Amino acid sequence: MNPAAVILCFSLVYGTCKGARYEEDITIIGAGIGGTYTGWRLRNKGLRVGIYEYSDRVGGRMYTRRFPDAPDLPIEFGAMRLLPEEHLRMMKAGNELGLHFVPFNEGLGKIPNRTILFYRDTHMTTFELGGTHTPYSLRPEELRNPVDLEQYLSETYSNYNGTDPKTELFTAVTHDGVPLYQQSYKELIQKTGISKEAYNYIIDSSLFHDDVFDTQSILRFPRSRKNTTPHITTSRLPPVVTVSEGMDSFPKGFMKQFTSSNPFRHRYFRNRQLVKISRSKRGKLKLKFKRTRTINGKTIRTKRSFKVYTRNVILALPKVPLQNIRMPVSSNARFQSALNSVTDVKASKIFLVYDYAWWLYGPMNFTYTHSDLPYRQSFHWGISRTGKAILLISYADFEDPLFWSQLQQRGKVISKRNDDTRVTDQVVKHAHYQLSKVYNINFTHIPKPVDGMMFVWEMYPFKGAWCVWKPGSRWYDIKNFLTKPFLFNNIYIVHGYWGAEYRTWGEATLKAADDVLSYFKLSSYLT
Structure with a gap:
């Protein structure tokens, strides 16, 4: 093995080699959809590029898991669907990665004939909502x-x-x-x-x-007036799709092609947290990292540190981790104001596995429900080739995830794993009680699940599943500023948090990455 490679490996893994000075052309922080896509697009430029990830997982908010009893049905804690007409970069990249797009049967929710609504203890169809049956004065x-x-x-x-x-x-x-x-x-x-x-x-x-x-x-408030020209559909795909391999196949596919295209110049390092950016005497950016450890899904920082020198750093991170990095310009008022223009939104998903799809055999056999109860939305996720059925029994945001997060800490674990995705009998009890009212069946008639997983987007580094703009924010001005916020520092930001047209979707992050990559003489991916 090349002696330099040995020094590099020892220094970065153990953080103890004092004499080694590791330099990169571009350092990418974050192995979510933005960081991996950025590295993927740079893979043929002949540059020394490193991607550093806080946890032990590639994917960020594209977080796919599988149940042992239903391995053919990937479940999605984060992103779970795409709009082919709008998410052009995601669709093009998916095709290039060899992914398979399939219909997301529940679309964006509330599809007539598939949906039952339950507000104020009243059942309604989508056609009845707004009529005399509506339970509001x-x-x-x-x-x-x-x-x-x-x-x-x-x-x-x-x-x-x-x-x-x-x-x-x-x-x-x-x-x-x-x-x-x-x-x-x-x-x-x-x-x-x-x-x-x-x-x-x-x-x-x-x-x-x-x-x-x-x-x-x-x-939300502005609506196009009814006399405006309607959008003309051009895609041959359904209006809402997902990926049969799992949504994390995007970042994992990007990462695989990035590292394999040039193993000596393209590197991925997990469990590394960037804590400080400074300027070296030679004019390079000096990055200080702390080693982290991930145990049962929870990542914690250790005392061990190391340094990397780079010409450019691309921060593919959400708001809170960006705010926690010490850098010479971090006190810049405009920079802090731009970061604070968005608010994190907590969200939660709970998936349960059953021996059969009980929700399809009662008096109200609907595949999607929406309610004012804390579970908020439920989706028929599918029936596995093993015969087991999966129900996304709760998809909630804003105030309701706290309710489920507290229940996750109580009672007996019913999941086949005891990590940060565990489900307890208290979670099941309350979810079953709420769904029994919606499906108008006896609570005791709902069978016990054979497995379950849940995730609440509230912990560091995410602090939320997506974000929303605060009043007074001018999207495009903020987005353009944050692309390269400091004139004399090669520091760039890639994240859909401050996206404009495709807020909260992966497409916004890929668009942000394309804007950054234009500084490296790469044209838009859609060109």
Whole structure:
């Protein structure tokens, strides 16, 4: 083996080789979809590139697991679906990686004939919502489908048209002349004068709660007027798809091709946390790392450290880890303001495995449910070739994940593993009780699950499953600034947190990566 390689390996793995000075052309921090895609696109440039990951897992928020009893049905704790018409980079990359796109049967939720709704102890179909059966004390003008109600509010109380969203989102105003982007959704709704019952109706019927309170109103309120030109579909695929191999096949596929394309110049190091960026006497960026350890899914920092010297550093990280890195410019007010323009949103998913799909055999055999109860949404995930059935029994965000997180700490573990994805009998008890009301069956008639896994996006380094913009944020200005926030430092940021067009989706991160890669003379992936 090359002696230099031995020194490199010993120094980085054990952090004890004082004399070695390891230099890279580009150092990427984070092995999620953004970091791995960035390395993948740089794989043929002949550069020395390293990717460093805080945990022991490639994927970030693309987090796929499998049950031993149903190995052919990957479950997704993070990203689980794609929109072929909009996520063009993801679709192109998936095809290049050899992945297989298949329909995501529940789409974006609330598909008629597949859905039962349950609000205020009342069962409804999607066709009944907004009719006389709606269990809210609404005024006559409010008694309509919530989508139509919000359309009415947008058209009545703002001048937004939707013909040029990129511009209009930041120029449109409410009837009192205040720009939409400067207001929270809650503030704006109160200005419309609708009843409190109508506001509760909008909240309860929303699939997610991240954008109905104090977040920026333009995430939700503006609706294109009905006379605008409709979108023309060009894809031959269904409107919503997933990947049969699992969504983490994207980052894992990127990483595999990145490392294999040049094993001597492309390296991946797990369990490394970047804690400081400074400038060396030679003008290179000096990166200080701490070694970490991951045990049963939980990652902790150790005292052992090492240094890497680099010409460029690309930070493919969410907000909180970025804020925790010490760097000469970290006190820059504009930089901190840009990072703080978004708020993390907690979310949780609970998957249970059963001997049969009991939810398909009762009086209400619907494959998707939505409710004002803490479980919020449930999805028929599928029936394995082994005969076992998987139910995504709860998908919740905002305030409800705390409820499930607390239950995860109580009771007896029923899962076949006791790591950070464990499920307890208390989780099962409360989930079954809520679903028994929705499916209108006796609580005791729901069979015991044979296995379960859950995940709550609340721990470091993520602190949330996605993010939302705060009022007053000008998306495109912030996004462009954060791409390369410091003129005289080769520090770049790649993350969909501050994406504009494709907020919260993987596509936003790939777009952010393409913007950074333009500094390295790489054209857009879509070119």
